[in-house]
Amino acid sequence: MSLLELQDVSMIYGNVKALQEIDLTVQQGEWLALMGPSGSGKTTLMNIIGCMDKASSGSIMLDGVDFSGVTARNLTMLRRDKIGLVFQQFHLVPYLTAVENIMVAQYYHSMPDEEEALAALDRVGLKERARHLPSQLSGGEQQRVCIARALINYPMLILADEPTGNLDETNAKLVLEFFQQLHREGHTIIMVTHDPRVAELAERCVVLEHGRIINRKDQRMVCREEAIS
Amino acid sequence: MTKQSMYFTMIWHALLRRRSRMFIALLAVAIGATVLSGLVTIYYDVPRQMGQEFRSYGANLLLLPIGDQPVLAETQMISAVRLLPPDKLIGIAPYLYDHIKVNEQPLLVAGTRFEAVKKVSPYWQIRGTWPAEDSEEIVLGAEVAERLQIEPGQLVTLAAADSDGDKKVKVAGIVKTGGSEENFVFVDLSLLQQLLHKEGMISVAQASITANETELTTWTQTIEQQVPGVAPRLVKQVTQSEHTVLGKLQALVYLVTIVVLLLTLICVATTMMAVVTERRKEIGLKKALGAENRSIILEFLGEGLALGTLGGLMGTVLGFFFAQGVSINVFGRGISFQPLIALLALFVSIGVTGLACLIPVKIATDVEPAIVLRGE
Numbered sequence: 047m048s049l050l051e052l053q054d055v056s057m058i059y060g061n062v063k064a065l066q067e068i069d070l071t072v073q074q075g076e077w078l079a080l081m082g083p084s085g086s087g088k089t090t091l092m093n094i095i096g097c098m099d100k101a102s103s104g105s106i107m108l109d110g111v112d113f114s115g116v117t118a119r120n121l122t123m124l125r126r127d128k129i130g131l132v133f134q135q136f137h138l139v140p141y142l143t144a145v146e147n148i149m150v151a152q153y154y155h156s157m158p159d160e161e162e163a164l165a166a167l168d169r170v171g172l173k174e175r176a177r178h179l180p181s182q183l184s185g186g187e188q189q190r191v192c193i194a195r196a197l198i199n200y201p202m203l204i205l206a207d208e209p210t211g212n213l214d215e216t217n218a219k220l221v222l223e224f225f226q227q228l229h230r231e232g233h234t235i236i237m238v239t240h241d242p243r244v245a246e247l248a249e250r251c252v253v254l255e256h257g258r259i260i261n262r263k264d265q266r267m268v269c270r271e272e273a274i275s
Numbered sequence: 276m277t278k279q280s281m282y283f284t285m286i287w288h289a290l291l292r293r294r295s296r297m298f299i300a301l302l303a304v305a306i307g308a309t310v311l312s313g314l315v316t317i318y319y320d321v322p323r324q325m326g327q328e329f330r331s332y333g334a335n336l337l338l339l340p341i342g343d344q345p346v347l348a349e350t351q352m353i354s355a356v357r358l359l360p361p362d363k364l365i366g367i368a369p370y371l372y373d374h375i376k377v378n379e380q381p382l383l384v385a386g387t388r389f390e391a392v393k394k395v396s397p398y399w400q401i402r403g404t405w406p407a408e409d410s411e412e413i414v415l416g417a418e419v420a421e422r423l424q425i426e427p428g429q430l431v432t433l434a435a436a437d438s439d440g441d442k443k444v445k446v447a448g449i450v451k452t453g454g455s456e457e458n459f460v461f462v463d464l465s466l467l468q469q470l471l472h473k474e475g476m477i478s479v480a481q482a483s484i485t486a487n488e489t490e491l492t493t494w495t496q497t498i499e500q501q502v503p504g505v506a507p508r509l510v511k512q513v514t515q516s517e518h519t520v521l522g523k524l525q526a527l528v529y530l531v532t533i534v535v536l537l538l539t540l541i542c543v544a545t546t547m548m549a550v551v552t553e554r555r556k557e558i559g560l561k562k563a564l565g566a567e568n569r570s571i572i573l574e575f576l577g578e579g580l581a582l583g584t585l586g587g588l589m590g591t592v593l594g595f596f597f598a599q600g601v602s603i604n605v606f607g608r609g610i611s612f613q614p615l616i617a618l619l620a621l622f623v624s625i626g627v628t629g630l631a632c633l634i635p636v637k638i639a640t641d642v643e644p645a646i647v648l649r650g651e
Contacts, residue, residue, distance in 0.1 A: 093645045125563070131563055140292075141288045153285075
């Protein structure tokens, strides 16, 4: 069953065609890696899938709901209810502790629940660091808080933008193990990455170039080649 | 944890854990509130302070005998005084004017109560001393003393112009005012009444009252209606110049207050704009996490209002000390704490901060959530 379905999606900024006629389907529970050089349209595509931007044309279905023509307020509600975001630069609120950062996502979604937030931190191995500010946490710890925050509202789709891009090898490995575990649990993941080892963990890899998806035939191979080049 | 307590946690931590940033904003609000509260206190205290200052220039209300009557009874003066508010009455000095011989020289004499004169005419400069209470000592005007070659401490002979009896009295002091007082001999009222056989009679009573022209006019009308035989008159030069000077001073302070209010508004708005600009990423993140514009507005307004309250409280207290300092240095008198002004300053600070937050908050809602993925 497809969770996400993009048909003929284009994004045009003035004269620049950031995305051109994108067709993409992501199945429930699938892990998709999104690769491509800088300026290929990865971020634009992530913004559209993550309900943070509206496509110029085409249709986007998420969990059976077409959100290509909805209002900004409805996009916010969709994002809040169905999407979990993990960022390369972690993006934690600097003046809130780890547990409070998770509760912020609950606060905007429904009701803050400290116990549940602590349990989410426990799951990523950071319960002991719950009362620490982001500045008191390592990069790996911050990313784990970010993952816990992305999961706290039980999203249908996890969008991760280079989640290991700012981490050392040990922490990157730890974070990827979490993603593997999430995948095993049935979460649907779309992950932007430049790292072929990360892309290999995904079930499928899509490569973007000049705003178009290329080489649909053997995308896993293309991902490898893309990483090598 | 409820939504409300999470909201206050976010506001509180945004202020507390970003101390250095928020200190600047707090300083802007507190300085504005200090000047505002101080100036408003001065604005309302200036009439009282200046009113008291003007009282040192002499009487502003005269009680005269009606029509062509030469004298009025002291009891009439007392009846009139009862109609004046005791807390505003600085003093009332009765005067009985006539002629008298001092060392055989005919001179103008004024019988008065010296204790009252000290209050009503504090500008009198006495060489020597004031006459002791209940004594028969006198004060000579500087011109008279010079003409008679008399120094303080000397004895002189007083005699009524149409009487043979005389009395030896001591000159306690010599008064210098630069006015007509220098041509008079001042003696105790009871002594003069006795010498002239005019017991209980006075020519005029000079009153010094802390009040504006309107209040004085009202009281003169009341006295006119309720005390027959007494004609109350305002000393126009004093009351009108007092009214003019006070009006101008208040207008000046009012103008400065408005300017300070505008400057505070600009200062707080600029600081809040800087706060919003440096937190664009945080706003984008919150939006990416699902925050609606309403939530962002409430959070920034909450921070602004908390700053306004905190800064307003600080400013209200500091403003009182500022006004106290100004009052002591300019008028030489302290001021009393006015709870209503303190409340007003606090609410104005909160209001001004809230108003100053409107544009930055609008900017905050325009931030796109996509900036967190673009890495801007």
